Amino acid sequence: MPPISQHLLELFDAAGAPRGLLVSPELWAKVRDKILPTLEKALYELDPSCRPVPVEKPEPMAEWETLLSYWDFAYPPAYDVSCAHCGASTPDWRADDPRKFRLRNASLGGLVTFQCQACKSLILKKHFKKHLTVECQPYVERC
Structure with a gap:
């Protein structure tokens, strides 16, 4: 990086520690579309x-x-819906206001999924002809 430029200036505090970077509007216009997605991704990691x-x-x-x-x-x-991860439960998910569990999907095959509003876990109610099974999957954040 050039030590002195009218388009790019590194900023330091009194102790010499780096504090930031100043980019001219002209330079930013040239690199914005390529750099901004990378900056946003890094920002979301540093400050969710x-x-x-x-x-x-x-x-x-x-x-x-x-x-x-x-x-x-x-x-x-x-x-009734209950979360095995955080312990939230309700006797009737439809009657809750505000909702403790939100309906995510319901299929004719009998799979009904809910999302816990407290911990974001996914609750799967699998309806079979003669019985019902319930699974609780922890929330996994996608990047």
């Missing part, structure tokens, strides 16, 4: 609070209603 909040999709209630309308299992539908 800077991440944009993802837009929350609405619950797929139509899929849940479709599953209920074609229900042919040997037992009644169960509305």
